[in-house]
Amino acid sequence: MNVKLLVKYRTPKGVDAFFESHYLSPEHALKIAEDLESLQRAKELQFIDEHETTWTVKELQNLIAEIETEPHDIKVYFDGGYDLHSKEAGLGCLVYYSQNGSTFRIRKNALIEEIESNNEAEYAALHLAIKELKELGVQYMPVHFLGDSKVVIHQLSGEWPCLEETLSNWADRIEKELNQLGITPKYETISRKDNRKADHLASQALKHIDINSTKEVN
Structure with a gap:
């Protein structure tokens, strides 16, 4: 805030x-x-x-x-990967936050079906991160979202139009949930190199390796 x-x-x-x-x-x-x-x-x-x-x-x-x-100073990294043959999407996110003088990191991934493109997988990965914020009890806070998907970042920032109905539905859903939580988002595009940890989580999900952990970090 x-x-x-x-x-x-x-x-x-x-x-x-x-x-x-x-x-x-x-x-x-x-x-x-x-x-x-x-x-x-x-x-x-x-x-x-x-x-x-x-x-x-x-x-x-x-x-x-x-x-x-309460959780604050929150940074979220997200990435999504899409397998054209299996029609499955791997989602990965990391949530960094401070609480009671310490810093923590959540690592979470998920495998979902009925996704049509890599762009949709990226939106779904961001939505997975928002669900983690909700589980964490984050409300009325600024949150810094970082990803390598220019489509997702620029569309949610209002810099690019969202003309595809499927992506528009994801964008509307995300914005609605952020508003309900009182979260003020800041979106930033980063390189794939700087997003490799989220990418790795998404790749693990496509290999049916489940990750769900919280750890204190320096």
Whole structure:
């Protein structure tokens, strides 16, 4: 979650002005608010998030304390592979997150049928990752999604049109579930080399090797 800082500022001569920041992390927004309060010029301070929810300083401080105990700083890598002969798709994803001062990694794959193309397999892999986020209890958080599928990344980012009905249905489904969870997605295209761990999980799924693990990492 990111927030905007809304400030009612008053000069020594009693002239009021209202200011609004760009979106900031809650931690950075609070630091700026604390600095303004030290000047004794900020008469009103308020924060508003991407979902138009407003927060006071105390409420945001409490939220940050709660966030530390919940999964946050989340990165998701995903990849899908399609076997034209068997009509099966291998899906792979890795979810990295911080919680209580430690960092964890989830490795998950799946084998599914009734997939028509590699692009659809890529969408299905991203959807598998979102199911993992839901199982993890992630809500109202920014999540960084990384994959080597330009089609999926650019379509979900709104940069490319989604003209195929099958892919459009996947995109609608993913966006609906992200909205229900209050997840703000950031999409990034990476090279196949940088996505090799997710690719390996997808390849293992096509070989009928099931992977489902959670591990603390450095």
